[in-house]
Amino acid sequence: MANVQTFFMCFMVVVTVVLPATAQLSAEFYDKVCPDALPAIRSVVEQAIQNEPRMGASLLRLHFHDCFVNGCDGSDLLDDTATFKGEKTAKPNLNSLRGFDVVDQIKAAVNSACNGNVVSCADILAIAARDSVSILGGPSNQVLLGRRDARNASFNDANIDIPAPFFNFSNLLSNFQNHGLDLKDLIVLSGAHTIGLARCTNFRARIYNDTDIDPEFAASLQKVCPITGGGNKTAPLDATTTIFDTVYYQGLLHSKGLLHSDQELFKGNSRESDDLVRYYSYNPDAFMADFGASMIKMGNLEPLTGTNGEIRMNCRKVN
Numbered sequence: 011m012a013n014v015q016t017f018f019m020c021f022m023v024v025v026t027v028v029l030p031a032t033a034q035l036s037a038e039f040y041d042k043v044c045p046d047a048l049p050a051i052r053s054v055v056e057q058a059i060q061n062e063p064r065m066g067a068s069l070l071r072l073h074f075h076d077c078f079v080n081g082c083d084g085s086d087l088l089d090d091t092a093t094f095k096g097e098k099t100a101k102p103n104l105n106s107l108r109g110f111d112v113v114d115q116i117k118a119a120v121n122s123a124c125n126g127n128v129v130s131c132a133d134i135l136a137i138a139a140r141d142s143v144s145i146l147g148g149p150s151n152q153v154l155l156g157r158r159d160a161r162n163a164s165f166n167d168a169n170i171d172i173p174a175p176f177f178n179f180s181n182l183l184s185n186f187q188n189h190g191l192d193l194k195d196l197i198v199l200s201g202a203h204t205i206g207l208a209r210c211t212n213f214r215a216r217i218y219n220d221t222d223i224d225p226e227f228a229a230s231l232q233k234v235c236p237i238t239g240g241g242n243k244t245a246p247l248d249a250t251t252t253i254f255d256t257v258y259y260q261g262l263l264h265s266k267g268l269l270h271s272d273q274e275l276f277k278g279n280s281r282e283s284d285d286l287v288r289y290y291s292y293n294p295d296a297f298m299a300d301f302g303a304s305m306i307k308m309g310n311l312e313p314l315t316g317t318n319g320e321i322r323m324n325c326r327k328v329n
């Protein structure tokens with residue numbers, strides 16, 4: 011037994027040296043080992059969105075919240091354990107992240123299609139995000155693969171690393187820059203709010219206190235979201251909440267951003283940020299192309315590759 015442990019320790023040291031953290035993801039990663047993996051995932055995502063159109067938004071957000079907390083390693087899918095408090099109950103995620111059951115269904119379908127456990131939960135999130143966007147009318151961009159799954163998760167890091175809806179513009183930009191993303195990525199990836207919903211608790215201060223909001227828009231939201239209570243009541247993030255389009259940006263031009271953070275991107279002046287919002291509002295082709303590119307950048311955040319991490323059997327638990 012002691013020999014086995016010694017062997018493993020030597021092995022791990024060698025691996026750390028041989029495989030640097032810069033190992034690259036690739037579009038073809040599963041082509042040989044399981045050519046049916048991507049179609050199997052897409053078909054579960056299609057079914058889930060057919061059952062509930064919002065699910066596409068929820069799956070896209072799962073990938074974002076994974077990548078922004080210690081890289082795209084499937085950490086936001088882990089339940090709490092005796093050795094770590096996970097990310098699911100952190101402030102940005104509690105009563106908010108959803109789609110965990112669909113991820114379980116995808117995992118089962120892909121393991122069956124592959125006759126084994128070969129596709130990581132982190133890659134499942136990246137593929138499901140891409141498929142969701144594409145099914146709802148957005149770009150069918152390439153997705154880079156080969157991520158492996160984390161063996162732990164961090165409640166604290168989830169609280170620190172995910173941007174909050176009360177952030178101002180400089181908070182948002184610094185947060186993205188801390189993740190190696192730039193102003194254009196911030197504007198483009200925020201366009202994900204072209205789909206999905208937010209809870210009253212996250213837009214209450216905006217609709218009662220902000221001044222850069224269309225008054226009729228604020229009044230209609232106040233009917234859904236009372237000044238106290240009703241924190242879980244939801245409203246759409248843009249006017250076409252199940253279509254991946256540029257209506258989100260058009261809303262910002264008219265002071266109809268739902269979140270304070272959304273409207274921070276457009277203040278009606280000549281900042282670079284305002285110019286980008288205007289540009290995407292009338293240029294859907296540019297938005298689709300740039301969204302695909304920024305998703306690749308986000309998906310490249312600190313992946314575990316090679317023999318680091320593991321391929322989790324159950325996305326909710328370490329092996």
Ligand code: HEM
Nearest residue numbers: 067068071074106173174175199202206207208209212271
């Ligand atoms: C720029 C900073 C961002 C902030 C402050 C932010 C904040 C939020 C908040 C507060 C919600 C509503 C959650 C709730 O009320 O339960 C939300 C929803 C959502 N966010 Fe973001 N977000 C940001 C960027 C992003 C990015 C980069 C993506 C993906 C690329 C994304 C995708 C989504 C989606 C799709 C939803 C709707 C989810 C659903 O309906 O289940 N967000 N976001």
Ligand SMILES: *[C@@H]1O[C@H](CO)[C@@H](O)[C@H](O)[C@H]1NC(C)=O
Nearest residue numbers: 080093094161162163164167
């Ligand atoms: C868990 O993750 C943290 C980073 O969030 C890392 O510092 C720590 O070493 C990890 N612990 C284990 C047991 O892997």
Ligand SMILES: *[C@@H]1O[C@H](CO)[C@@H](O)[C@H](O)[C@H]1NC(C)=O
Nearest residue numbers: 176177178179180181182274
């Ligand atoms: C943004 O918020 C931070 C606090 O988080 C504050 O220090 C800063 O002054 C604010 N920036 C602007 C431009 O309002």
Ligand SMILES: *[C@@H]1O[C@H](CO)[C@@H](O)[C@H](O)[C@H]1NC(C)=O
Nearest residue numbers: 214215216217218219237238
């Ligand atoms: C509006 O702002 C005031 C003063 O900062 C604050 O006391 C109040 O709670 C805010 N209202 C909402 C609904 O956030």
Ligand SMILES: *[C@@H]1O[C@H](CO)[C@@H](O)[C@H](O)[C@H]1NC(C)=O
Nearest residue numbers: 104105211239240241242243
């Ligand atoms: C929102 O719903 C969750 C359960 O889904 C509940 O635990 C929580 O108390 C609710 N929050 C509010 C503000 O109503």
